[in-house]
Structures are given as C-alpha cells and as structure tokens.
Amino acid sequence: MTTPVIKRAAAPAARPDPQDHGTERARHGRLLVRVFGRQPIGIALTAPYAVFIGAIFAFPLGFAVWMSFHDYFFTAPRVSVPHPFVGFTNYKAALSDPDVLNSFVHVGVFLIINVPLTVVLSLGLAAALNQAIVGRTFFRVAYYVPYVTASVAVVGVWLFLFNSGGLVNTLLGPLAPSPSWLVNSFWAMPTIAIFVTWKQLGFFILLYLAALQNVPKELYESAATDGAGKWRSFTAVTIPGVRPATGLVVLLAIVTGANLFTEPYLLTSGGGPDKASTSPVLLMYQKGIEQGRPDVAAAIGVVLVIVVLVIALIGRRFTEGEK
Amino acid sequence: MTSPTQVEELRETSRGSKRKAGRGSRILTTVVLLIGALAFLFPFYYMVVGSLQKEPDTTLAGAFPSLSNITGHNFAQINGSIDLWRSLLNSGIFTGGVLLCTMVFGVLAGYALALLHFRGKGTVFGAMLLMQVVPFQLLMIPLYVLIARTYGLADNYLGMILPYAINSTAVFIFRQYFLQLPGELFDAARIDGANELRVLRSIALPLVRPALLTAVLLTFIGPWNEFLWPFLITKDQSKQPLAVSLANYISTVAASASNPFGAILAGAVVLAVPAVGLFVLFQRKFISTDLGSGVKG
Numbered sequence: 001m002t003t004p005v006i007k008r009a010a011a012p013a014a015r016p017d018p019q020d021h022g023t024e025r026a027r028h029g030r031l032l033v034r035v036f037g038r039q040p041i042g043i044a045l046t047a048p049y050a051v052f053i054g055a056i057f058a059f060p061l062g063f064a065v066w067m068s069f070h071d072y073f074f075t076a077p078r079v080s081v082p083h084p085f086v087g088f089t090n091y092k093a094a095l096s097d098p099d100v101l102n103s104f105v106h107v108g109v110f111l112i113i114n115v116p117l118t119v120v121l122s123l124g125l126a127a128a129l130n131q132a133i134v135g136r137t138f139f140r141v142a143y144y145v146p147y148v149t150a151s152v153a154v155v156g157v158w159l160f161l162f163n164s165g166g167l168v169n170t171l172l173g174p175l176a177p178s179p180s181w182l183v184n185s186f187w188a189m190p191t192i193a194i195f196v197t198w199k200q201l202g203f204f205i206l207l208y209l210a211a212l213q214n215v216p217k218e219l220y221e222s223a224a225t226d227g228a229g230k231w232r233s234f235t236a237v238t239i240p241g242v243r244p245a246t247g248l249v250v251l252l253a254i255v256t257g258a259n260l261f262t263e264p265y266l267l268t269s270g271g272g273p274d275k276a277s278t279s280p281v282l283l284m285y286q287k288g289i290e291q292g293r294p295d296v297a298a299a300i301g302v303v304l305v306i307v308v309l310v311i312a313l314i315g316r317r318f319t320e321g322e323k
Numbered sequence: 324m325t326s327p328t329q330v331e332e333l334r335e336t337s338r339g340s341k342r343k344a345g346r347g348s349r350i351l352t353t354v355v356l357l358i359g360a361l362a363f364l365f366p367f368y369y370m371v372v373g374s375l376q377k378e379p380d381t382t383l384a385g386a387f388p389s390l391s392n393i394t395g396h397n398f399a400q401i402n403g404s405i406d407l408w409r410s411l412l413n414s415g416i417f418t419g420g421v422l423l424c425t426m427v428f429g430v431l432a433g434y435a436l437a438l439l440h441f442r443g444k445g446t447v448f449g450a451m452l453l454m455q456v457v458p459f460q461l462l463m464i465p466l467y468v469l470i471a472r473t474y475g476l477a478d479n480y481l482g483m484i485l486p487y488a489i490n491s492t493a494v495f496i497f498r499q500y501f502l503q504l505p506g507e508l509f510d511a512a513r514i515d516g517a518n519e520l521r522v523l524r525s526i527a528l529p530l531v532r533p534a535l536l537t538a539v540l541l542t543f544i545g546p547w548n549e550f551l552w553p554f555l556i557t558k559d560q561s562k563q564p565l566a567v568s569l570a571n572y573i574s575t576v577a578a579s580a581s582n583p584f585g586a587i588l589a590g591a592v593v594l595a596v597p598a599v600g601l602f603v604l605f606q607r608k609f610i611s612t613d614l615g616s617g618v619k620g
C-alpha cells in the first residue's frame with residue numbers, strides 16, 4: 001500500500017522542469033514551490049473543505065472550550081453583552097450536579113454491556129459469515145439493515161415490542177419485569193445498550209469481515225498441521241490476527257456510547273424513570289438549550305471528551321496488551 | 324525450512340481432516356447465522372405488520388398478518404398529524420444539499436489530498452482524521468449558538484445542512500480511491516499539457532465512478548437518518564425532516580392517540596423505506612467499500 005504512494009510522490013520531482021534553466025523566473029518559481037508546494041492548485045481544490053473544517057470543527061471546538069470558562073448565556077442575535085471569565089465555575093456546577101455524575105455512570109453501564117457484547121457477537125458472526133458459502137449475501141444484508149435504518153424508525157418498533165403489553169412481555173409471561181423494561185429504572189439502560197448493540201452490529205461485522213481477509217491463510221494451515229482444532233485456531237490465529245480491528249471496534253463503540261442521545265431521549269421518554277437512563281449528551285441538551293445554560297453544557301461536553309479519551313486510551317492498552 | 328512438496332503434503336493432510344469435520348460444523352454455522360438473521364430482521368417485519376394493524380395486537384398471533392385486521396388507516400393518521408409529504412420533502416432537501424456539497428467539494432478535496440503536493444495538505448488530512456474521533460455532540464452547543472443564535476439560521480435549510488455539508492468519511496473514501504489509480508496516468512496527462520482540473524475531469528473522475536456511487540450511498544444514510552441536529556434547530560414543523568417530526572410525534576402526540584403504535588410504525592415504515600430500499604438495491608456497493616483500508620492501521 002505504501003510503496004506506490006512513495007513512488008508517485010517522487011516521480012514529478014525526478015522529472016526536470018522544462019523551464020528550469022537557472023533563470024530569474026525559475027528561481028522565483030522555486031520560491032513559490034517552497035511556499036505553496038509543487039501543485040498550489042491543491043490549495044484551491046481543498047479550500048472549501050478546509051473552510052468547512054475550520055468553521056464547523058476547529059472554531060466550534062475552541063468556542064466550546066472558551067464558553068466553558070466564561071459566563072455565557074443566550075441573547076438576541078447581534079446583541080453585544082460581556083461574557084466574563086469565570087474560571088472553573090461551570091465545571092464545578094456541572095460536576096457537583098448529581099444528575100451529571102449519574103449520567104456518566106449510565107454511560108459506564110451502557111459501555112460495560114455494549115462493548116463486550118459488540119466485540120464477541122460481531123467477531124463471532126463475522127467469522128461464521130467468512131466460512132458460510134450459502135446465503136452469505138443474504139446474511140450480510142440482514143445484519144446490516146438495522147445500521148442503515150434511522151434510529152427514530154427502529155425506536156418505534158422497540159417501543160412496540162418492549163412496552164408493558166408488548167410482544168416481548170406477552171411471550172415472557174410472568175417472567176417479564178415489572179414495571180416493564182423501558183420504564184423500569186433497573187432495566188432501562190441495559191435495554192438501551194442492547195438496542196444500540198443490535199443496531200450497530202452490522203457495521204462492526206463488516207469491519208471484522210474486512211479484517212479477516214487480512215489474516216494470512218498460511219497461519220490457519222500451520223495451526224492445523226500443529227494439530228489445532230477449530231476453537232484453538234480461532235483463539236490462536238483469528239483473535240490475534242484481527243487485533244487492530246478489535247481496537248477500532250472498541251474505540252468506535254466507546255464513541256457511540258459517548259454520543260448517546262436519541263435512544264434514551266425517545267425510548268425512555270427523555271431520560272427514563274427517575275432519570276435512570278440520562279446520558280451526558282441528553283443533559284447537555286437539557287442544560288444548554290432547554291434551561292439556557294450553554295456554558296455549563298459546554299463544560300459537560302469538555303469533561304465528556306476527556307473521559308472518552310481516557311477510556312479509549314485504557315481500552316487501547318487493554319486490546320493491545322492481551323497478547 | 325520445509326520444502327514446497329512437504330508443505331503441499333502437509334496441506335493435503337490438514338484438508339483431509341477438515342473435510343470430515345467440515346460439513347457438520349458448516350451446517351451448525353449456517354443455523355446460528357440463520358437464527359441471528361431472523362432476530363435482526365424480525366423488528367422490520369414487525370414494523371410493517373404493526374403499521375397495517377387496525378388494533379394493536381401484541382399477542383403471538385399478532386405477529387402474523389390477518390386479513391380482518393389490515394388497514395391503511397395508520398398511514399392516514401400519521402399523515403394527518405405530521406404531513407408526511409412535507410416532512411419527506413424536508414428530508415430530501417436536507418439530504419440532497421449534503422450530497423451535493425459532499426460530491427462537489429469532497430471530490431475536489433479527496434483528489435487534492437491524494438495526488439497533489441501543496442502547502443497545508445498534512446494539516447487538512449490530520450484535521451480530517453481528527454474529525455472522525457471527536458464526537459459531534461461536543462460541538463453541538465457551540466454550533467447551536469453559532470448557527471441558530473448568531474447567524475439566525477434556525478428553521479432554515481442552510482442551517483440544517485451546514486454542519487454536515489462535507490462528509491469527511493466520503494472525502495476519505497475519495498482519497499483512498501484516487502490513491503489506488505496508477506500515478507503514471509496522471510503524469511502522462513500532465514506531460515501532454517493538461518492542467519489539474521482537466522486531469523481531474525477527464526481522467527480521475529471517470530475512473531472513480533464506482534467510488535462516487537458508494538460515497539453517495541454512504542452519505543445518504545447520514546442526513547436521512549439524522550435526528551439530533553435538525554431536532555435542535557427546527558422548531559417550525561413545516562421545516563422538520565421526517566425523523567424529527569416522527570420523533571416529536573412519538574414523544575408528545577402519541578400518548579393521546581387512539582392507536583399510537585399503528586401511527587408510529589406507519590411513520591417508521593415511511594422513514595425506513597428509502598434508506599433500506601437503496602441499501603438492498605445497491606448492497607454490493609455498500610459492502611465492498613474500502614472498509615478494509617481503515618482497518619489495517
């Protein structure tokens with residue numbers, strides 16, 4: 001993959017510039033090359049995208065951090081009011097709020113259920129799909145369909161399935177929890193975690209399928225000659241072989257958990273029984289937009305991103321360390 | 324070192340032993356996959372069945388359509404509450420705007436990032452990768468303040484489209500495809516005197532047509548299914564995409580309706596059909612995307 005890239009990068013440099021005769025013009029040209037690069041038109045071609053990144057990503061990112069350290073509130077458009085620096089006041093307000101702390105605990109519960117389930121199921125199903133010859137396309141489509149469908153649409157079905165008189169409880173009979181799943185403060189978050197696992201699994205299966213293509217066939221053959229059975233060659237060859245993909249799956253699952261909003265908002269009508277399924281993003285919405293405290297909401301956002309980065313680093317250590 | 328013939332022999336023996344165990348485990352694998360697939364597809368089947376029921380029937384029998392309980396009334400009911408056509412049109416404008424910007428500006432950026440050398444390339448590429456990891460939700464509050472409050476673009480298509488205008492994943496896919504093209508083609512065209520725009524239009528674009536379709540499909544499902552952002556900045560029902568108006572129906576109106584689930588499921592079917600339909604039609608394109616290139620790292 002890397003070799004052709006390097007070759008291509010070197011090729012134009014090796015070709016002598018027809019106008020390069022040591023003239024003033026050529027020297028001027030070399031200066032331009034040094035300042036703008038060999039093909040300055042690239043700057044023009046990427047300009048819209050660069051502006052987009054600046055306006056939609058970099059500036060808001062800086063603005064979020066700035067806002068979290070200032071007293072910020074909504075005003076009418078183009079009204080200039082002072083937003084004094086308040087240090088960590090917003091962070092204190094955010095972190096001393098039990099709802100905020102609980103929302104992080106809820107995401108923790110979510111991740112404890114979602115991440116292992118996602119890794120085990122998607123790797124297992126991908127390995128099975130990789131072998132199956134009959135109906136492979138059908139299976140891939142079946143597993144991928146929830147991923148391409150709007151959350152709002154599938155939330156509708158889950159509400160129908162998991163409400164107190166729903167099909168799930170009808171089938172479970174006396175085993176059904178009371179109060180029912182989504183209005184039960186113990187079950188609300190696990191139900192959401194299972195919903196999200198189900199919804200995202202197809203994407204992760206595809207990631208693993210792609211990774212399985214990169215595991216050298218020879219390793220399976222040498223494992224078989226060494227007398228390894230199916231399970232042994234799965235643990236000794238497949239799992240180490242797809243470790244980079246596992247790292248990516250864990251990271252993406254954590255990012256998904258951090259972004260959780262639609263499911264608790266809709267499945268458990270705005271945070272669930274006794275706020276048992278609020279997520280940090282849901283609180284950001286409530287604090288920032290409903291209650292008009294965007295500065296506190298921004299502080300929650302900054303804390304959330306820091307926590308996610310820390311968990312992602314630990315997760316990375318974990319997936320790479322289990323050698 | 325074993326000689327090639329020895330390796331070949333070893334392979335043969337391993338294949339022989341595999342063949343014996345092979346059939347049984349293959350059937351088992353298929354059965355497991357089949358059970359899984361049914362679990363994955365059942366909610367969709369149930370969505371359609373539920374959307375057609377006159378009375379919500381949550382018994383096991385209700386999972387099978389019965390002629391006496393079929394009605395199109397739910398679709399009329401949800402259409403009466405949220406104006407399906409208007410919402411679909413809004414979803415279409417939102418999605419179309421994102422697609423247009425991504426295709427035009429994303430192809431340009433992907434081409435430049437893959438094949439041109441210019442100042443700032445590394446910075447743009449690094450920012451593109453970073454954008455994939457930082458959750459959009461952190462940006463939600465400042466973007467809301469900027470777009471809705473400062474620029475006054477609430478209840479406005481432009482305000483809806485802006486944060487999604489150029490899909491970074493699509494830019495990445497374009498870049499990967501352009502990188503795969505043989506560089507000599509471009510050098511030859513440049514020697515013949517073609518400028519970069521001409522090279523892009525006449526050589527690069529025709530060769531990456533499959534990537535264009537893949538990117539359209541991948542980009543489509545994002546804005547079509549998006550809920551949080553349009554939900555934040557559209558309060559006016561006539562500007563809301565279907566995902567938002569349906570969600571509002573679920574969280575507010577549904578409680579007081581006579582057969583809320585029927586109406587919700589009817590709306591869900593309308594919301595799901597375009598994305599699922601495109602996916603099933605073009606599933607080969609979806610599945611053969613260069614996901615692998617993202618995994619190797």
